[in-house]
Amino acid sequence: MRRSAFRDNLSAFLFLSPFIVVFAVFLAYPLGYSFYLSLHKVTTLVNVFENLRFVGLENFVALARDGLFRWSLLMTAYYAALIVPLGIASSLLLAVLLHNKLKLHSLFRTAFFLPYVLDLFVVGIVWTFIYSPHYGILNRVLERLSIHYFAEQGFLGRPGTAMPAVVLVNVLKGAGFGMVLYLAALHNIPGSIYEAAEVDGATWWQKLTRITLPLLRPITLFMVVVGVVAALNAFVEVYAMTAGGPSVDVGGKAYGATWVTGYYLFDTFYVKLKLGYAAAMSYVLLAVAVVVSLVNIRVLRPKTDY
């Protein structure tokens, strides 16, 4: 018996081993190593990892004093503040429209979901072309409507419109994903609830705000989390479209209008090669992500089983 239990364990771990080895080396160990890196500084540009100097908490202290880092957190929050409501609104709108018995239902579902599976970097390149100043198609259309405001710098070149323009790309790309989630939830609401409400004389508006929206709450909360995570990981779209710019003057300092923390992390690590500082920065991102996840678990879990 004992022998067979041992063999059972052995065989189970053999099945697990490829996955666990990759997990341990490339996902678990990196978190620890990243912490080690965050306590060190790069001293040379050759054999970077052999010549690190221990600096204690210096990187974290520097981060706390770094105005550009605070700005990047603010821009990340701004990104989230745009993508969360816009993402929810666009997904919900598409779902409500499609939640009718239509012959072309699956055709529209395919059309709306397609951009979600496509490469964000390439989609960003295409949108950059559309957003071009003067001759870009979007500006041409607006000029027809006698709007000349965007001609000079385009949408990505103006500090005021750059971030909304970047976020809009992600909203349109992701709307189909949220739409499918909302559609499934709408599908699960029994029609009898609405019939009962109609008998009681409920208006269209009352049915929406008193029945539909409360029952969609779990999906909406999930969409909030998805939006915040997208803001924390925002990099590719910024790299493709604005490279962190355009420049804004904040109290005499030049900051980038789309300089989100993900982009700052990339710049610090890949361009400036300050690996320790980048690792410290990534720990701040992790802390935010963990807080968001915990809030998510607290708020979301009890409500899911209705």
Next chain:
Amino acid sequence: MKALKTMALYAVLAVAAVVVLFPFFWMLVTAFKQPGHEFDPQIFPRKPTLDNFRRVFAEFGFLRYFANSLVVAVSAGVFATFFATLAAYAFSFKNFVLKDKIFAVLIASMMVPGLMYVVPQFAIVQKLGWMNTYRAMVVPHLANVFGLFLLKQYMETIPKSLVDAARIDGASDLQIYGRLVVPLSLPVIATLFLLTFQFHWSNFLWQLIVTNKESLYTVPVGLAMFKQAHEELYTLKMAASAVSLLPISLIFIFAQRYFIEGMTQGAIKE
């Protein structure tokens, strides 16, 4: 009245579809325009040409980048899916020490933002001497926790009695895995393969970081370098973009059920 409502619905849906799909339409239209005419406002090009596509492949190395993307996405898809089926089998049908603890750690790792891994993974890849190899692009992503979760959920719907019966008949774990569990899980295995393929086809940041040799560029990395070097060649840029988006679009259109179910499952069943 009902017909009117249906027509209005279709009208609004059509407008929404145009908004969502216009960028891809415009990309294609521009890719067929003559160089220098990229900003002509006609909806359809005056003298459509395939020359942009020819040059992208023949002059600018996108044939090579395309092949690299295929190698990376296919191998990552195959191995990540294979490793996940093995692990999911153990979690679904075996008992072993620390099972629940190990699973909890795996699930907890899902809340770590992807950007967090970039710096330390780069360090490991460099220490292993893997810079500028396919290995570097593929191996760090072969433990797909979401995929394991997806497969485990599915495998647990396979009746235990079936597995027990096979065991009583003297089948080994490898036989039960290969002859029973994998064949019964094929739809979700296909889903996971497609999702990992799609992920690696678009895994731009990581592929950019671990390669600096042109012969190893994938399509998005090649496009980024092309954009830096030839900012003004819009028609070529749009042709290259189209080449990059086409495979995933086609796969999606033919296998959308797998994509949509796989991608939304984690959200709905959580």
